Amino acid sequence: MSEQRNMILAIVISMVILLGWQFFLAPEPAPPSEQQQAQQQAGAPAGQGGVQVPGTAPGLPTLSLPKDRTAALNESQRIQIRTKRLTGSIRLQGARIDDLTLTDYYQTADKSSPPVELLSPIDAPAPYFAETGWLAGGGEIKVPGPETEWQTTDTELSVGSPVTLTWDNGEGLRFTRQIQLDANYMFTLTHSVENTREDAVTLYHYGRIIRRGTPEISDFFIIHEGPLGVFEEKKELDYSDLREDGVIKERSPGGGWLGVSDKYWMAVLIPSQDTSFEGTFAHRFDTGIDRYQVDFLTDGRPLAAGATETQVTRMFAGAKEVHLISAYEEQLNIRLFDKAIDWGWFEFLTRPFFHAIDFFYSLLGNFGLSIITVTIIVKFIFLPLAWKSYVSMAKMRSLQPELVKIRERAGDDRMRMQQDMMALYKKHKVNPVSGCLPILLQIPVFFALYKVLFVTIEMRHQPFYGWITDLSAQDPTNLFTLFGLVDWGPPELMHLGIWPLLMGISMYAQQKINPQPPDPMQARIMMMLPIVFTFLLARFPAGLVIYWTVNNVLSIAQQWTIMRITKKREAAAAGGGA
Secondary structure: OHHHHHHHHHHHHHHHHHHHHHHOOOOOOOOOOHHHHHHHHHOOOOOOOOOOOOOOOOOOOOOOOOOOHHHHHOOOOEEEEEOOOEEEEEEOEOOEEEEEEEEEEEOOOOOOOOEEEEEEOOOOOOOEEEEEEEEEOOOOOOOOOOOOEOEOOOOEEEOOEOEEEEEEOOOOEEEEEEEEEOOOOEEEEEEEEEEOOOOOEEEEEEEEEEEEOOOOOOOOOOOOOEEEEEOOOEEEOOHHHHHHHOEEEEEEOOOOEEEEEOOOEEEEEEOOOOOOEEEEEEEEEEOOEEEEEEEEEEOOEEEOOOOEEEEEEEEEEEEOOHHHHHHHHHHHOOOOHHHHOOOOOOHHHHHHHHHHHHHHHHHHOOHHHHHHHHHHHHHHHOHHHHHHHHHHHHHHHHOHHHHHHHHHHHOOOHHHHHHHHHHHHHHHOOOOOHHHHHHHHHHHHHHHHHHHHHHOHHHOOOOOOOOOOOOOOOOOOOHHHOOOOOOOOOOHHHOOOHHHHHHHHHHHHHHHHOOOOOOHHHHHHHHHHHHHHHHHHOOOOHHHHHHHHHHHHHHHHHHHHHHHHHHHHHHHHHHHHO
């Protein structure tokens, strides 16, 4: 029985680790010392946060105390952005995209709550913005920078109505920038330079995203939040990694993108996919506050006298919707753009799971019902394996009286007891660990569903029925407040909702119809599992708890049916033998 005990313990430990990782979050790195801040600030070239570029790099002013976001927006001339999915503005000074609000996503499940604000201007409490432009390859050639006042007669950017900005350096270079926006979240920025000088110049095209302050993140290892990009391959960096390293450079021979990703949103720059570029991730301290920069710099291109150079850069700033990201990858030929969604190591399982749930959502109109439908299908697919497992478990149950006798005869002689049990299993052709198979089958499905619920925005704020208003959040009810009748704030570990309770009850019922291990220690471990899992799952997304509960109920129905069929067959065989 040592093999059975070890198997059970291994499963218990694996599941506790799988379910309990959110209780063991990595601690935030200690804030940097004044000496570390001074060293990083001293070692970073002005205006680039550690990024070295040719010629005179466009610098940013030292950020002062933040103003109210509305006040910061009112301080400068702006072009308004208005589409069905986006509102905001572009600052004419620097042609900076620094004001974006996602109009069809809200901060909470209550649609009366404010919409999600993605980008903010430099003087706001949490600056987060994008800039693109040109750098000169030597000499004193003037190029537009963050302080440049661009000229335009346009007042609004909308779908089908681009805006055109111009600036003349007064020395024979005329810069034009056209900004287009589609019906979703993709900006197209066409940069042109006309050279009316008598000599050639070398220009480098750049783009950068700057974020001041470290945002609040989920801090779970199953999802990436922070700087990322695609070069030779996908590159992901945590904010803590970038704070430690300062500057990290990557080279792309052609194709790729880079930017900053949150759990559900991202802002990324996409250079022309036939252009090689150097990407840089950088961190520095600005008046003692973290400042992160992600930028790209293309190779220098000579611009002959009388010639015009054009570079097209795209910028995605919005929600990471699965179908939308995939469509952009295919239509715009953006290499590995679908990797912006963190499907994880088990993408081969997680992505199909999402598409299955999404398909049934299109038919049923409710993600909770879709999860239940997929659960039923998964149970049906695994029915042959479950059948063999439950048949073996039924035989185990019939052997319980003989196992008890073997234990009584052996007493403290563990070796004899194990030998007699193994002989009994061999005689009746029973595999003692086959009962673990249903649990093992649930682990990858459980993980895939958890990943889908946790990382895909399609699941965010999706209601089920009754009190479940968000399948991606924990059940809001709590037994320890008598489901709202008692007004007090219990510790987080004492949060136990209705669906986790139903899950625990179903798991207990499933344990009771299983054959109990003859070893008392194993029996106690197995009977404690429903309690442990109930409290662990209480903090998990409600959609996951609904899946587990329905799965348990289906397992009970399967097991009860199979056991009845097995008993009838055994009775028929015994009658025929008589």
